[in-house]
Amino acid sequence: xxxxxxxxxxxxxxxxxxxxxxxxxxxxxxxxxxxxxxxxxxxxxxxxxxxxxxxxxxxxxxxxxxxxxxxxxxxxxxxxxxxxxxxxxxxxxxxxxxxxxxxxxxxxxxxxxxxxxxxxxxxxxxxxxxxxxxxxxxxxxxxxxxxxxxxxxxxxx
DNA sequence: GCCAACGTTGGC
DNA sequence: GCCAACGTTGGC
Numbered sequence: 001x002x003x004x005x006x007x008x009x010x011x012x013x014x015x016x017x018x019x020x021x022x023x024x025x026x027x028x029x030x031x032x033x034x035x036x037x038x039x040x041x042x043x044x045x046x047x048x049x050x051x052x053x054x055x056x057x058x059x060x061x062x063x064x065x066x067x068x069x070x071x072x073x074x075x076x077x078x079x080x081x082x083x084x085x086x087x088x089x090x091x092x093x094x095x096x097x098x099x100x101x102x103x104x105x106x107x108x109x110x111x112x113x114x115x116x117x118x119x120x121x122x123x124x125x126x127x128x129x130x131x132x133x134x135x136x137x138x139x140x141x142x143x144x145x146x147x148x149x150x151x152x153x154x155x156x157x
Numbered sequence: 158g159c160c161a162a163c164g165t166t167g168g169c
Numbered sequence: 170g171c172c173a174a175c176g177t178t179g180g181c
Contacts, residue, residue, distance in 0.1 A: 008178095008179090010179095034164075035164090036164095056178085056179065056180090057178075057179050057180080058179095061179080061180070114180080131161095131162080132161080132162045132163060133162090133163090134162075134163055134164080134177080134178050134179075136178090158181105159180105159181085160179105160180100160181095161178100161179100161180100162177100162178085162179100163176105163177085163178080164175105164176090164177080164178100165174105165175085165176080165177100166173105166174085166175080166176095167172100167173100167174090167175105168171105168172100168173095168174105169170100169171085169172100
């Protein structure tokens with residue numbers, strides 16, 4: 001059984017349309033600089049896992065599309081790039097500190113806004129909605145995943 | 158721009 | 170190991 005995730009991206013950096021326009025509609029998920037989020041990638045993500053692609057730090061935060069994990073974790077290349085804002089001088093190729101993983105678009109959806117997510121009783125326990133949450137990658141339960149799909153496809157669509 | 162909440166850093 | 174200071178996240 002696949003796992004499910006919610007992955008935050010700032011649309012200024014990588015939006016759902018950027019993902020749709022990418023070769024094979026796939027982008028490497030780089031720039032994760034939080035150990036909890038990294039460990040999710042390292043220990044729990046598998047190819048085929050479902051992803052809610054979430055727009056954060058923008059005018060209309062919310063789930064903007066569905067994606068899936070399309071490969072296995074590798075070293076995040078941006079950590080070795082001195083010109084990148086994600087550069088990490090303490091990381092080495094022999095022992096990379098940060099990881100990336102390929103994410104492939106499944107389909108763009110209507111925007112399921114953060115406000116609507118907060119109003120949905122069946123989503124009340126979603127990790128991303130908990131007070132003070134700042135993780136860019138959070139787990140989603142199968143029940144929450146199904147509830148999001150119902151809202152995207154059902155009468156509220 | 159504000160600010161609450163959190164993670165990281167670094168002195169001790 | 171403690172914890173204050175600092176930087177970042179991210180909604181509003």
